[in-house]
Amino acid sequence: AGLAGGSADCAAVLVGMNKLFSLKLPAKKLEELALTMGTDIPYCVRRGTVLAEGVGEVLTNIEPPCPFCYVVLAKLPVTVSTAKVYQSLKWDQVEHHPDTKGMLAAMAEGDVPAMGRLLGNVLETVTIPMYPKIADIKESMLENGAEGALMSGSGPTVFGLFTKQERAKEAAKILRKQFAMRDVFVTQIYHVPHGKKERRTTDGRHKI
Known part of the structure; x- marks a missing residue:
């Protein structure tokens, strides 16, 4: 529907598996893996208010949100x-x-x-x-x-x-x-x- 539902689900699986199996992968690595699956998935992994550049791989946290x-x-x-x-x-x-x-x-x-x-x-x-x-x-x-x-x-x-x-x-x-x-x-x-x-x-x- 244009709301990144599938991308958010994918991000949740990545984050969830990292916790469930105690992989201890850093956020940067999760975002790199996410990018191989979709350009907006790294943002969904990070969450919050973020500026996405490039094809979605260059993320900058925005404060205040x-x-x-x-x-x-x-x-x-x-x-x-x-x-x-x-x-x-x-x-x-x-x-x-x-x-x-x-x-x-x-x-x-x-x-x-x-x-x-x-x-x-x-x-x-x-x-x-x-x-x-x-x-x-x-x-x-x-x-x-x-x-x-x-x-x-x-x-x-x-x-x-x-x-x-x-x-x-x-x-x-x-x-x-x-x-x-x-x-x-x-x-x-x-x-x-x-x-x-x-x-x-x-x-x-x-x-x-």
Whole structure:
């Protein structure tokens, strides 16, 4: 769905096996192994707020991390071939590239509205012509309070950033009805600070 589900599962297996069998492989080695399986898997191994460069193998931890906000996820009931999208992407015809430096500055300032304005994904130039409703979903999110909206990965999932939980919930409700979609969810930014371990409270909530 463009949300790196398979990549995250792969990363979890690598990390889990390293612990289960007491292999004691350093994080760098796990990331090197991950890269042989997929370009976004090293990031999933590391987690947190990270700048990925190269083909995904050059990772830089970002502090302060992505500021807290609410996220609405909306997935059309279609399947998109990631391989087909990349094969169809014409790099020489891409006119607008994401402003990475601007995004890092906005994150450092905790400015969610600025982050929303700076969102960019060149793969939209391929997937949206295939599934025009993706653009309609983005527009609906913006009309209903999102600070920014973007297709995730190669699609078809669209995410929107919200500063208010109630706005996010209302937007999700509207999207479900407007596009007859079942897979619309309200979630929030979550991260584990670099260098710290994650644990859970007795009621199952995440705690650092």
